[in-house]
Amino acid sequence: MYTAPSMPYTLFLTASFAIQALAQSTNLTFSFSPATLDTCAANGSAEAITFTTSSVPPTYQCFNIEDLFASSNTSSSYGSRTSQQSTITYEEVSWRIFNADTYSTQTNYSRLRYQQQNITSPSQGEDAARMLEVFSGRDCHQTGSSNTTVYPILGWTCQSSASGDCYEAPYNIMSFQIGSAAAINSAAKKCWVASTGAAAEKLGSGRTATNVGAVAILVAGLLSR
Numbered sequence: 434m435y436t437a438p439s440m441p442y443t444l445f446l447t448a449s450f451a452i453q454a455l456a457q458s459t460n461l462t463f464s465f466s467p468a469t470l471d472t473c474a475a476n477g478s479a480e481a482i483t484f485t486t487s488s489v490p491p492t493y494q495c496f497n498i499e500d501l502f503a504s505s506n507t508s509s510s511y512g513s514r515t516s517q518q519s520t521i522t523y524e525e526v527s528w529r530i531f532n533a534d535t536y537s538t539q540t541n542y543s544r545l546r547y548q549q550q551n552i553t554s555p556s557q558g559e560d561a562a563r564m565l566e567v568f569s570g571r572d573c574h575q576t577g578s579s580n581t582t583v584y585p586i587l588g589w590t591c592q593s594s595a596s597g598d599c600y601e602a603p604y605n606i607m608s609f610q611i612g613s614a615a616a617i618n619s620a621a622k623k624c625w626v627a628s629t630g631a632a633a634e635k636l637g638s639g640r641t642a643t644n645v646g647a648v649a650i651l652v653a654g655l656l657s658r
C-alpha cells in the first residue's frame with residue numbers, strides 16, 4: 434500500500450519527454466530546391482534536399498552541397514564532424530540530411546527554405562542560436578560578382594516563422610556555412626535576415642533576396658570573419 438513514489442516518477446517521465454521534444458524542435462533546418470520551381474519546395478517534398486542540425490557549432494563549419502549530397506544515395510543519412518584540441522576530441526556538429534538520392538549536379542539550387550526557432554521563446558525576427566550563410570562558390574567562397582553583377586553572400590541569424598521562410602538567391606548555391614550566431618548578434622545589435630541585418634522588418638514567405646546588393650556583401654564579409 435505504499436504508493437507515494439509513483440507521483441514524482443510520473444512527473445519525472447513527463448519532464449524528460451518534454452525536454453526531448455524541446456531539444457528536437459530547436460533544430461536549424463534548411464532545404465535547397467530548384468530555381469525552376471515557383472516557390473521553395475514544400476517540406477518533405479523529394480525535390481528539396483534538406484539539412485538539419487541540433488548542434489550550435491562553436492567554430493564555423495563549411496559544407497559543399499555537392500560533397501554532402503552526392504556522396505549519399507539514400508533518402509536520409511546522418512553525419513558529424515569532430516575537432517581535436519590538444520588531447521580532447523569534441524563534436525563540432527552533427528547533422529541529418531534528407532533526399533540526397535534526388536540531388537543532381539545539373540540542378541540550379543537557388544531556392545532556400547530556412548527554418549530556425551527558439552522553442553522557449555519563438556519569435557520571428559528575434560535572435561536565433563545559429564548563423565547560416567550561403568555562397569555561390571565551393572568552400573564558402575563567393576564567386577561570380579563583377580562590376581555589373583552582384584552575388585551577395587546571404588546570411589541569417591534571426592528566427593524564422595514557425596514553418597520556415599522561402600528565399601531565392603540570384604545564383605546556384607554551392608556551399609553553406611553554419612556556426613553560433615552569438616558573436617554576430619551581439620556585435621551587430623540586431624540579427625540578420627538574408628544579410629540585410631533588418632531584424633525588425635516583417636518578412637513574409639516568398640521574399641526574394643536578389644536585390645540586397647553590394648551592401649550585403651560588405652556586411653556579410655566583415656561580420657563573418
Ligand SMILES: *[C@@H]1O[C@H](CO)[C@@H](O)[C@H](O)[C@H]1NC(C)=O
Nearest residue numbers: 457460485486487527528529
Ligand atoms: C535535429 O538534428 C539532429 C542532428 O543533429 C537529427 O538527428 C534530428 O533528427 C533533428 N530533429 C528534427 C526534429 O529534425
Ligand SMILES: *[C@@H]1O[C@H](CO)[C@@H](O)[C@H](O)[C@H]1NC(C)=O
Nearest residue numbers: 503504505506507508533534
Ligand atoms: C548506393 O551506392 C552504393 C555504392 O556507390 C551502391 O553499392 C548501392 O547499391 C547504392 N544503393 C542504392 C539504393 O542505389
Ligand SMILES: *[C@@H]1O[C@H](CO)[C@@H](O)[C@H](O)[C@H]1NC(C)=O
Nearest residue numbers: 459551552553554560561562
Ligand atoms: C531562447 O530564448 C531564451 C529567452 O530569450 C534564451 O534565454 C535562450 O538562451 C534562447 N535559446 C537559444 C538556444 O537561443
Ligand SMILES: *[C@@H]1O[C@H](CO)[C@@H](O)[C@H](O)[C@H]1NC(C)=O
Nearest residue numbers: 577578579580581582583647
Ligand atoms: C567593368 O568591367 C569591365 C571588364 O571586366 C571593364 O572593361 C570595365 O571598365 C568595368 N567598368 C567599370 C565601370 O568599372
Ligand SMILES: *[C@@H]1O[C@H](CO)[C@@H](O)[C@H](O)[C@H]1NC(C)=O
Nearest residue numbers: 462475476477548595596597
Ligand atoms: C517537415 O516534415 C517533417 C517530416 O514530415 C516533420 O517532422 C517536420 O516537423 C516538418 N517541419 C515543418 C517546419 O513543417
Ligand SMILES: *[C@@H]1O[C@H](CO)[C@@H](O)[C@H](O)[C@H]1NC(C)=O
Nearest residue numbers: 468541543601602603604605
Ligand atoms: C540559378 O537561378 C537563379 C535564380 O533564378 C538565377 O539568377 C541564376 O542565373 C541561375 N544560375 C544558373 C547557373 O543557371
